[in-house]
Each structure stands twice: as structure tokens, then as C-alpha cells.
Amino acid sequence: MAKIEPITGRYIYVPFEGTEYRIFFEEAGEGIPLLCLHTAGTDSREWRHQLCDPDINKHFRVIALDLPRHGKSIPPGDWYKETEEYKLTAHFYSGILMAFCEALGLENPVVMGSSMGGNICLHLALHHEKDLRALIAIEACDYSPGWHLDWLHNSQVHGGEACATSVFGLMAPQSPDEYRWETWWYYSQGGPGVFKGDLFFYSVDHDFRELADKLSGNVPMYLMTGVYDFACTPEMTEETAQKIKGSECIIMQEIGHFPMCENPEVFKKYLMPVLDKIRAQA
Amino acid sequence: MTQFDSSWMAGWRTLVNENEVLGHVGKHLNADVLLEFGDTSYVVSFRKGQIVELEEGVSPETCWNFGLRGPADTWAKFCEDPPPPMYNDIWAMAHPLHGRLVFDGDVKVLWQNLRAFTWALDRMREVKG
Numbered sequence: 001m002a003k004i005e006p007i008t009g010r011y012i013y014v015p016f017e018g019t020e021y022r023i024f025f026e027e028a029g030e031g032i033p034l035l036c037l038h039t040a041g042t043d044s045r046e047w048r049h050q051l052c053d054p055d056i057n058k059h060f061r062v063i064a065l066d067l068p069r070h071g072k073s074i075p076p077g078d079w080y081k082e083t084e085e086y087k088l089t090a091h092f093y094s095g096i097l098m099a100f101c102e103a104l105g106l107e108n109p110v111v112m113g114s115s116m117g118g119n120i121c122l123h124l125a126l127h128h129e130k131d132l133r134a135l136i137a138i139e140a141c142d143y144s145p146g147w148h149l150d151w152l153h154n155s156q157v158h159g160g161e162a163c164a165t166s167v168f169g170l171m172a173p174q175s176p177d178e179y180r181w182e183t184w185w186y187y188s189q190g191g192p193g194v195f196k197g198d199l200f201f202y203s204v205d206h207d208f209r210e211l212a213d214k215l216s217g218n219v220p221m222y223l224m225t226g227v228y229d230f231a232c233t234p235e236m237t238e239e240t241a242q243k244i245k246g247s248e249c250i251i252m253q254e255i256g257h258f259p260m261c262e263n264p265e266v267f268k269k270y271l272m273p274v275l276d277k278i279r280a281q282a
Numbered sequence: 283m284t285q286f287d288s289s290w291m292a293g294w295r296t297l298v299n300e301n302e303v304l305g306h307v308g309k310h311l312n313a314d315v316l317l318e319f320g321d322t323s324y325v326v327s328f329r330k331g332q333i334v335e336l337e338e339g340v341s342p343e344t345c346w347n348f349g350l351r352g353p354a355d356t357w358a359k360f361c362e363d364p365p366p367p368m369y370n371d372i373w374a375m376a377h378p379l380h381g382r383l384v385f386d387g388d389v390k391v392l393w394q395n396l397r398a399f400t401w402a403l404d405r406m407r408e409v410k411g
Contacts, residue, residue, distance in 0.1 A: 145378065145379070146377055146378040151389075151390070151393040154390075156394065157390065157393045157394050158394070161396065162393050162394075162396050164397075165396040165397045165400055166373055168371065168400070169370055169371020169373055169374045169400075170371075170374070172364075172367075172370075173363075173364040173365060173370055174364060227367045228367045228368075228370065230367070230368050230371070230373075230374040230377055230379065230380060231377070231379070233368070233379070
């Protein structure tokens with residue numbers, strides 16, 4: 001009997017601000033919708049372990065999408081005529097996510113994202129709290145400067161190798177080599193300028209320093225950060241969590257910026273209690 | 283032998299030159315690199331991923347392509363196995379949030395060779411003594 005994973009992948013057409021985006025997503029399981037957001041410059045493959053985990057997908061409909069320009073989600077058809085470099089904004093990011101949820105008919109999903117996917121959770125909490133069940137913001141804080149670098153998109157530098165190696169040290173040395181280098185592989189496959197463009201959101205457009213304490217606290221928010229994350233340190237997450245009413249801050253030992261894919265076993269120990277709380281709340 | 287002295291660096295050089303992965307990924311690593319460990323500096327000359335020359339000290343006549351400058355105790359933490367958080371990677375140490383390491387010179391050459399160069403530096407954790 002062949003070993004086949006429970007993941008299925010499909011494409012959905014998502015209209016947003018006059019453009020129809022063909023978006024790829026993977027899913028597995030049934031239950032509470034759990035939308036998983038990949039990190040900058042990569043795609044839904046980062047969530048393959050959680051998608052396949054029966055302890056998770058027996059209670060949750062786990063869905064991981066590729067943002068436009070990432071993975072199997074093609075860019076807008078006229079991307080090659082763009083006169084400015086790609087820059088992800090909070091407006092587009094939160095808008096396309098909510099448009100995706102509407103197109104797929106997801107009712108009050110849990111959104112779980114890492115890095116830029118964690119930072120966008122703060123924007124979703126501010127603008128869309130009524131449409132969300134809970135937010136799991138991984139490796140997130142109110143401001144994460146320092147990553148919008150030209151070297152990540154330069155014709156004299158191999159973008160795949162440079163982008164992938166630049167993030168390698170964000171992972172904990174204790175994480176299995178196999179998974180750390182798998183994550184490196186994902187990063188080596190991003191389109192030109194996409195990682196850098198995503199980092200415009202991560203390091204520039206995302207600035208919640210004056211907004212974090214404005215969140216109502218009505219939507220439960222869990223902030224989870226690994227101790228080896230040098231881009232969003234545990235201290236940065238803790239300071240942000242102190243500003244957000246009702247939030248819970250979880251610091252994860254011996255793991256870094258990519259918990260779901262660099263060390264899924266360690267991540268699971270921290271994630272399951274959070275998912276149990278969300279289920280209990282439902 | 284103490285950490286970062288000439289004997290220690292010679293041990294690192296051997297590990298780099300015997301590393302078979304670097305023989306593959308370092309094919310295009312050709313650069314003269316300044317490594318500054320506090321008061322001690324070396325210019326390490328890489329050719330095709332191999333260290334062909336290791337020169338201690340910097341004079342007005344010394345040429346190099348790019349450099350990494352940092353305190354010796356920062357480098358010592360980088361060399362621990364496992365290294366502690368914030369010290370496990372050169373970009374971790376050099377990121378503007380932390381500033382423990384300075385990238386200097388023609389850093390384009392660093393970014394062009396980031397994979398092979400960091401693989402070579404990681405061999406420092408294998409130096410005995």
C-alpha cells in the first residue's frame with residue numbers, strides 16, 4: 001500500500017480590488033477552519049506537518065494557502081510590465097486573506113501565521129475581529145525592522161541562495177538538520193524579488209507600535225515566539241503581548257523563527273494546548 | 283593553543299579544506315576575507331572554497347574583499363556547540379537589532395558567497411581545543 005498524505009491541493013479564484021487571483025491552497029481535516037499563513041518569500045509547504053497531523057486535522061479543517069506570487073499562486077498576469085518593485089502592504093495582505101476566506105466560505109476561521117503571517121494577525125485583529133475566531137501569531141511583534149535589504153534582490157547575487165542562507169540562522173541549531181535544510185530549500189525557490197517585497201511589509205509597512213494597545217481583545221490572540229528568533233526576539237514579542245489586551249504570550253525553547261517546519265515535534269508541544277483552548281472556547 | 287590564535291586558525295583551515303561539501307558548494311568562493319576577533323585579525327584567502335593562505339595581522343598594505351569585525355567573546359559564543367540564541371549565525375550577530383558583528387568592505391562578495399562562506403565558518407565549532 002502506497003504511503004499517501006491526506007493533503008489535497010486545489011485552486012480557487014479570488015476577486016480582490018478589480019483583479020481575480022488564482023490562488024493555490026492545500027487542506028486536510030474537518031472541523032474548525034484553521035487558516036495557516038506561510039512566512040515571507042515561501043509557500044504553504046511550510047505547514048505540511050500540521051496538515052498531516054491527525055491530532056490536529058481531526059478537529060480542524062487545516063488550510064494553507066500560497067499568497068499571489070508565492071508557490072503555485074501565479075502573479076497577476078501583467079506582472080512583467082510593472083514599473084516598480086513588488087512590495088507587500090498590510091492593506092493588500094489583510095485584504096486578500098479576507099477575500100480568500102469569503103471565496104472559500106470559511107466562517108470565523110482561526111488564523112495562524114508565522115513571521116509576516118504572525119505580524120498580519122495584528123492587522124486582522126484591528127480590522128476584522130468580528131470575522132475571526134482566534135489568532136495564533138507566531139514569531140510576531142509590533143515592529144520588526146532591519147530586513148528590507150537590496151541584497152535579497154540583486155542581479156549580481158544568486159537570490160535563491162542568498163535569501164535561503166540569510167534566514168538559515170533564524171532556526172535553532174537544535175532543530176533537525178533535515179527540516180532546517182528543507183526550509184532552506186523552500187526559500188531558495190521564491191520568485192525574484194518576492195522575499196524582499198514581502199519584507200517591505202515585515203520590516204517597513206508593519207508598524208504597530210502605536211496601535212497594539214488599541215486592539216479590543218475581543219478576539220483571542222496567542223503570541224508564540226522561539227528563543228532563536230533574532231528578527232523578532234522573545235523580548236520583542238513579550239513587550240508586544242503586554243500591550244495587547246487579553247493576549248497570551250508563549251516563549252518556545254530550542255526553536256527559532258520557523259517552528260512549524262524547522263521542528264514540528266517541538267512546535268506541537270506548544271501548539272496543542274493553544275488549539276485545545278480554542279476548541280474549548282468553541 | 284587558545285581560541286583564535288594561529289594554531290587554532292590552522293586547525294580551522296584544515297577542517298575547511300578537508301570538508302567535502304565545501305568542495306562542492308564553494309566552487310566559486312574566491313575572496314580575501316578579513317576576520318577580526320577583538321584585537322586579533324587575519325586575512326583568510328579562499329580560492330575555489332579552499333583556504334590557500336592565512337595571514338595574521340593587518341598592515342597598511344593589506345588588501346581584502348570583505349570583512350567581519352567583532353569582539354572575541356562574540357565569536358567565542360558563535361563557536362560554542364550549540365551556539366546560544368542571537369550568536370548562532372553571522373547575520374544574527376550583525377543584524378541592526380543586535381550589532382554584535384560588523385560587515386565591512388565589499389559586502390556584495392559576501393552576499394554572493396553567503397552559503398559557502400557560512401558553511402566554512404560553521405566548521406569553527408569543530409576545532410578541537
